[in-house]
Amino acid sequence: MWGRQTGNPGLRAHTLEHHRPAFGILNAYQWLPYIPLHDRRHLWQIAEIKAAPDYPSS
Numbered sequence: 001m002w003g004r005q006t007g008n009p010g011l012r013a014h015t016l017e018h019h020r021p022a023f024g025i026l027n028a029y030q031w032l033p034y035i036p037l038h039d040r041r042h043l044w045q046i047a048e049i050k051a052a053p054d055y056p057s058s
Helices: 028-050
Strands: 015-017 025-027
Touching: 025 028
Parallel strands: none
Antiparallel strands: 015 025
């Protein structure tokens, strides 16, 4: 656990179920590192598609 616990639940009180069951329910603190990793994955996918030999040139 990071930081100091207080009586105020803060971002831990805000939860959302991940669309992949293996991740389960995540609170806002748990979502924060996930978001840029997810974006990075999409950027990698775009680069992979653009590098394909049959991708149209500009």
